[in-house]
Amino acid sequence: MNQEHKIEGKEHFHGSDLEKIEKHFGIPKEKITGFGANVNPLGISPRMRAGLADKIDVITSYPDPDYTELRGHIAGYTGCLPEQILVGNGCTELISLFVQIHHPKKALIVTPTYSEYEREVLLAGGTVSHYGLKETSDFRLDIPDFCQQLTDDVDLCIICNPNNPTSTAITPDEMRQILSCCKAHHIFAMIDETYAEFAPDDIRVSSVGLLQEFDNFAILRGISKFFAAPGLRLGYAMTSNLALLNDIKEHKNPWTLNSLADVAGSLMFTDQEYIEQTRQLISSERERIYQELLTWKNIKIYKPYANFILIRILKEGITAYDVFVHAIKQGLMLRDCSTFHGLEDETFFRFCFMMPEKNTELLNCLKEILD
Ligand SMILES: Cc1ncc(COP(=O)(O)O)c(C=O)c1O
Numbered sequence: 001m002n003q004e005h006k007i008e009g010k011e012h013f014h015g016s017d018l019e020k021i022e023k024h025f026g027i028p029k030e031k032i033t034g035f036g037a038n039v040n041p042l043g044i045s046p047r048m049r050a051g052l053a054d055k056i057d058v059i060t061s062y063p064d065p066d067y068t069e070l071r072g073h074i075a076g077y078t079g080c081l082p083e084q085i086l087v088g089n090g091c092t093e094l095i096s097l098f099v100q101i102h103h104p105k106k107a108l109i110v111t112p113t114y115s116e117y118e119r120e121v122l123l124a125g126g127t128v129s130h131y132g133l134k135e136t137s138d139f140r141l142d143i144p145d146f147c148q149q150l151t152d153d154v155d156l157c158i159i160c161n162p163n164n165p166t167s168t169a170i171t172p173d174e175m176r177q178i179l180s181c182c183k184a185h186h187i188f189a190m191i192d193e194t195y196a197e198f199a200p201d202d203i204r205v206s207s208v209g210l211l212q213e214f215d216n217f218a219i220l221r222g223i224s225k226f227f228a229a230p231g232l233r234l235g236y237a238m239t240s241n242l243a244l245l246n247d248i249k250e251h252k253n254p255w256t257l258n259s260l261a262d263v264a265g266s267l268m269f270t271d272q273e274y275i276e277q278t279r280q281l282i283s284s285e286r287e288r289i290y291q292e293l294l295t296w297k298n299i300k301i302y303k304p305y306a307n308f309i310l311i312r313i314l315k316e317g318i319t320a321y322d323v324f325v326h327a328i329k330q331g332l333m334l335r336d337c338s339t340f341h342g343l344e345d346e347t348f349f350r351f352c353f354m355m356p357e358k359n360t361e362l363l364n365c366l367k368e369i370l371d
Pocket of ligand 1: 091092093164192221224235
């Protein structure tokens with residue numbers, strides 16, 4: 001996942017590759033702003049910061065194997081039922097568990113997207129078929145066309161919503177159509193909602209409301225991005241297929257979520273003020289940056305629904321790597337998207353929304369090279 005990719009001799013860096021960047025460009029990692037990591041710029045929840053140290057003694061016992069209290073808080077936060085929740089070691093463990101339990105012969109993955117899904121399917125011995133979002137349709141999913149690809153030979157369908165790296169989203173109504181098609185063809189759908197909480201208030205993105213209607217899908221989420229705590233490794237899955245949940249529970253190692261993360265989760269999911277502040281900050285920066293970039297002539301942008309935006313360079317002779325290098329020299333680390341399946345032509349890069357003044361600094365920096 002975090003391995004370095006080399007394309008034509010150029011090194012490509014992920015959001016967590018700060019040590020490599022430090023070595024390669026000679027910039028101290030403390031001086032780098034992570035526009036490539038998609039993490040909430042407000043940092044961790046103040047309620048968790050204030051409360052967690054006092055709970056340190058929880059590590060003297062095993063966590064509750066059912067994580068009853070934590071699941072109650074997640075249910076309150078998301079609107080699903082506690083019995084529909086399974087917690088795990090980050091969204092990554094849950095992706096792995098759901099893929100393993102389905103042991104798919106053929107998985108259909110909507111691309112370009114997060115590479116971990118494909119890796120897990122291949123590790124589980126399955127084959128992957130890609131449904132490519134079309135740049136000419138601004139990477140929006142064509143639902144009727146996609147549904148035609150949901151045939152009996154597919155057993156698992158994987159969608160990231162909002163999608164990384166396009167920041168495009170599928171509405172619950174559209175998802176309902178997809179899940180109906182999946183049901184008709186006995187396909188299980190895995191929907192990664194790592195970025196759903198960043199979506200604008202007026203546009204519902206999450207499929208939590210469909211849990212009562214369909215039992216052929218699971219929603220996977222984590223706290224790495226919205227709650228800015230990737231080191232804590234807390235993820236959760238929601239599904240109304242309780243038989244499947246039990247099956248996974250029986251197969252998985254117990255206590256993959258440690259007792260500190262268990263307690264931390266209970267604190268952060270109830271930090272209403274921080275949750276609201278995050279949503280407001282991201283919404284206003286997303287709108288401000290989107291409106292600004294719409295006026296630039298040498299790029300194409302795609303309407304963002306998550307906490308990041310995908311940009312296509314239209315300026316002759318400038319690649320995403322050139323933009324990456326220009327920005328990193330000023331301590332601003334964005335994501336060259338050439339390693340994403342479907343975006344290999346080196347014209348795409350992505351950045352997430354940080355604090356307003358840093359975002360303005362990045363825009364000024366990008367203007368220098370893209371104007
Ligand atoms: C779409 C998506 N899903 C999952 C993850 C990993 O989540 P976690 O840290 O909860 O395992 C990432 C991380 O970049 C991601 O972009």
